[in-house]
Amino acid sequence: MKKIFAGLFLVLSLIVVFSVSASTPSPKVEINGVKVYSPYNYQKKGTVFVDVDAFFTTVNQAYAINRTKKTVTFEKQTIPIQNFKEGYVASFDDLVKSVKGAGYTTMATKNKDGSVYLLVLPKGVIKLTPSVPKMGEHWAIPSTMPLGPIYGVEKGKLVFIEQMPAQEVFVTGKNIVNLDGMKGLPSPSINHTNIEYQKGGHEGYLVDHYDIHHYFITPKERDAIKGDMPH
Template sequence: MKKSTLLLTMLVCSTLIGGSLSASAHSVAPKAAELSVLVNGVPVQSSDNHTWNGKTYVSVAQFAKLFNKTAIVGKDNKSVTFNGKTISNVRLHEGTMTAWIRDLADAVHAQAVTVDATKNEVYVLALPEGTVQITPLVPAMGEHWSNPQAGDLPTGPIYGVYKGKLVFLEYMVAQEDFVAGKNHVNVPGMKGYPSPSVVQFDLEFQEHGHEGFEVPHYDIHAYFISDEEQQKIK
């Protein structure tokens, strides 16, 4: 092959390859994060969860299943009744009934709905009805929530919340109860509500007690996050 022909062939190949790579680089867009819908950190698993007109719609059946409940779809497919609440902001998505997540959250008296656009994530904090925040944020723990009106204090349950997400479940038991061999049975917890897996468990003795329970006692924490994540709470 003549030198001029060889140079021309190399130039053409270089141009084609370069053009191909350049076109590929400009045509590949970052993949959008898949929609994630969580209740207390537990996923609402359904391919029918979707966003429409800026609102997140979730499979009614799968959402209800997390609470061991069922939902009744209206005969006209224009409403659904769930947990005693009739919801009209619904959509049929490929034959599956979906409803606006905030209406579903209201039906279970959820305390908060947090949207993280960067992660394409919707998080529903759903604790027993009447549960309210009782302390500000505590470093390496989070806010403390409970239902004083239901007599949950001081024993518990006490729910740890950080940025609208459930991070721990706590109980407090007086030292004298252990010494006396006292039983604490059927203490309420997450029954009837979605609960994530326990990642770590702390049992700490408070020799002088602390605000809210001023006697020697044990603080029992079941954390749903890792120790590394816990230490970042400030």
């Protein structure tokens, strides 16, 4: 009888464990607003672990896994990995460290619900302005201005990319081709685009021109950005 009860207890314990694990969703992992899909993403004691293959495939850059040493190398940055089910995972913190160490401009956000977001911008990108109402912060490589692009960031998230072609370009009928975008890095789909004429220009570019914003967020989300400076 004791063996029967012990067996039942074991079965019930396994059912409870399975039910808890099955009902606990994988943490939401995003890079530039693009989801990193994998059944291997999980959270343990406050640490988020991410499928290594899924992460670097989303980053869209080359990487190499050493299965013997249990490491992954990304542009000469090597971090530890561990087996999980049929794949390999690494902590979100270590993955962020590897991307930042390779020279990319990064910003990591961890939320109370366990979700994580990694902003990855091209190498050399720096912050140019505080958050502008209905836009966000402006980040760019200064030497590439005014066509940039400029990257819009709000609360650590990518919200737009922008180019600022001079009015003269259109008046004289010149072509503008092969403008840089995300330089191969992950990018969400464009929700809408605003083309605004700037007579006399504005601070940083005092030339008649157009501000062309390609937004990754909705107009409602855009208008909700309060900003840190006057528009």
